[in-house]
Amino acid sequence: MTTLADWLARIYTIRSGPEIEMGLERIRPIYERMQVAPACPVILVAGTNGxxxxxxxxxAILRASGYRVGRYTSPHIHRFNERVVVNGAEASDQALVAAFDAVEAARGDVSLTFFEYTTLAAFHLFAATRLDAWVIEVGLGGRLDATNILDADCAVITSIGVDHTEFLGETRELIAIEKAGILRRGRHAVIAEPDPPVTLTHSMNGHGAHGHYIGRDFxxxxxxxxxxxxGFWIRDPAAGGDGVAHRHGLPIPALRGSYQLGNAAAALAALHCLRDRLPVAQGAVKQGLLEVEWPGRFQVLPGRPVTVLDVGHNAHAAIALERALADMAYFPVTYAVFAMLRDKDIAAVIDAVKRRIDEWHIAPLPGPRGADLPLLLAALAENGIPDRQIHRHTDVATAYAAARKLAAEADRIVVFGSFLTVAQVSGA
Structure with missing residues (x-):
C-alpha cells in the first residue's frame, strides 16, 4: 500500500531537478479531467512576503464566522500536511495519499513538477469537501504559477520585493508584471504593497480588475x-456618509510585528470585497485576529531568554524583521542563529538586520542549495562584521544550543534565514 512518505519520496526527486518548469500548459488539461473546479469563492494571495x-x-476570520475553509500554502516547516488545511485541521496522510492517487490517475503520460502534483492534490481534497471558501497562496510569482489555474474572485498582492529573479526578472517592475498575472477582469484585486511599481498599475488596467490600493482605497x-x-477603513460608496466603511476597536493581532497590521488590513480588505457572498461580523473579525496562528513568522517562543523565529529569507523580509526587533523591549545582547540557501542574496539580508545583532552563530544548511560556512563568512565580512563576533557551527541545532548556553536570561536569540533554519530549531 502506498503511504504519504512513499508519495513524497517520489515527487521530491522531481523537485531536486536542475530546473523548475513553470506554466499552465501541463496542468490545465489534468485540472479539467479531475473536475476539481471550486464551487465557492476563491481568494488567491501572491507577494514576495506576507x-x-x-x-x-x-x-481564521472566516472560520470564526462559521464558514468551512480550505487553505493551501507552501512551503511547510515540519510536516507536508501543513500545506493543506481544511477547517483548521491539517489533511491526514490517508486523504493526501488518495489525492495524489487521483492526480496520478488523471495525468496520463504528462510529467508534472513537484508543485503541480501538490497543487492538484490539494484542489482534489478541497473539491471533495463541502467548503465555503478556498484560500490559496501562490507558490512562485503568479502568472505562470500552478495555482493560477483558478480564477480568483479576489486576488491579493501583499508586497513586491526582489526575489526568485531567475524566474521572475531582475527588477521590481518585471516581478510586478508576473504577480499581476493572477488578476481577472471584473474581479477584485487588493494591493497591499505601499509603493507599487508603475507596471503593476498598468497591469491592473490591462487585466480590467477592480483595484483596491493600500493607503488610497483602504x-x-x-x-x-x-x-x-x-482601526481599519476601506472606501465603499455603499457605506453612505463619506463613502468609507470602518471597523473600529480591533485587537492587536496574535501574530507579532508591527508590519502584521498591514497584512491584517489586506485580509480585511479582501473579505470586504467578498462581503455579499461571505459576510463577516465584527465579533468574528476580533476572534480571528486573536486566534490566528502562523508559525515561524516573527514567532516568539515562551520562556527565557527570549527566542524569536523568523523564516525571512530575502532582503524585503529582513527589513521587516529588523523593524520588528527594534520595536521590542531592550535586550543587553542579541544572538543570531543564522543559515541561508546559497541562491538567496545573503549579503543583503545581513545588511538589513545587522544593526540589531551583537553575536552571530552561523551554520550550513544541508543539501545542494544550502550555503556553506565560507559563503556565509564572506557575506558577513562584506558587511563589516568582525570575526570576533562570529561563531561557526556544524549545523543549526548545534548553533542554537551554543547561543542558548551563552545567552543570559535577559538576552535575546533570533533564529532566521530560511524555513529550513527555523525547522531545525522549532522541531527540537
Missing amino acids: KGSVCAYID GWHRIAEAPQQW
Whole structure:
C-alpha cells in the first residue's frame, strides 16, 4: 500500500531537478479531467512576503464566522500536511495519499513538477469537501504559477520585493508584471504593497480588475488612546456618509510585528470585497485576529531568554524583521542563529538586520542549495562584521544550543534565514 512518505519520496526527486518548469500548459488539461473546479469563492494571495500571513488571517476570520475553509500554502516547516488545511485541521496522510492517487490517475503520460502534483492534490481534497471558501497562496510569482489555474474572485498582492529573479526578472517592475498575472477582469484585486511599481498599475488596467490600493482605497491606523487597538477603513460608496466603511476597536493581532497590521488590513480588505457572498461580523473579525496562528513568522517562543523565529529569507523580509526587533523591549545582547540557501542574496539580508545583532552563530544548511560556512563568512565580512563576533557551527541545532548556553536570561536569540533554519530549531 502506498503511504504519504512513499508519495513524497517520489515527487521530491522531481523537485531536486536542475530546473523548475513553470506554466499552465501541463496542468490545465489534468485540472479539467479531475473536475476539481471550486464551487465557492476563491481568494488567491501572491507577494514576495506576507502572503502566508494574509492567508492565515483570512482563514481564521472566516472560520470564526462559521464558514468551512480550505487553505493551501507552501512551503511547510515540519510536516507536508501543513500545506493543506481544511477547517483548521491539517489533511491526514490517508486523504493526501488518495489525492495524489487521483492526480496520478488523471495525468496520463504528462510529467508534472513537484508543485503541480501538490497543487492538484490539494484542489482534489478541497473539491471533495463541502467548503465555503478556498484560500490559496501562490507558490512562485503568479502568472505562470500552478495555482493560477483558478480564477480568483479576489486576488491579493501583499508586497513586491526582489526575489526568485531567475524566474521572475531582475527588477521590481518585471516581478510586478508576473504577480499581476493572477488578476481577472471584473474581479477584485487588493494591493497591499505601499509603493507599487508603475507596471503593476498598468497591469491592473490591462487585466480590467477592480483595484483596491493600500493607503488610497483602504488602510489601517493605530488608536492613540487605546494602544492595544487599531482601526481599519476601506472606501465603499455603499457605506453612505463619506463613502468609507470602518471597523473600529480591533485587537492587536496574535501574530507579532508591527508590519502584521498591514497584512491584517489586506485580509480585511479582501473579505470586504467578498462581503455579499461571505459576510463577516465584527465579533468574528476580533476572534480571528486573536486566534490566528502562523508559525515561524516573527514567532516568539515562551520562556527565557527570549527566542524569536523568523523564516525571512530575502532582503524585503529582513527589513521587516529588523523593524520588528527594534520595536521590542531592550535586550543587553542579541544572538543570531543564522543559515541561508546559497541562491538567496545573503549579503543583503545581513545588511538589513545587522544593526540589531551583537553575536552571530552561523551554520550550513544541508543539501545542494544550502550555503556553506565560507559563503556565509564572506557575506558577513562584506558587511563589516568582525570575526570576533562570529561563531561557526556544524549545523543549526548545534548553533542554537551554543547561543542558548551563552545567552543570559535577559538576552535575546533570533533564529532566521530560511524555513529550513527555523525547522531545525522549532522541531527540537
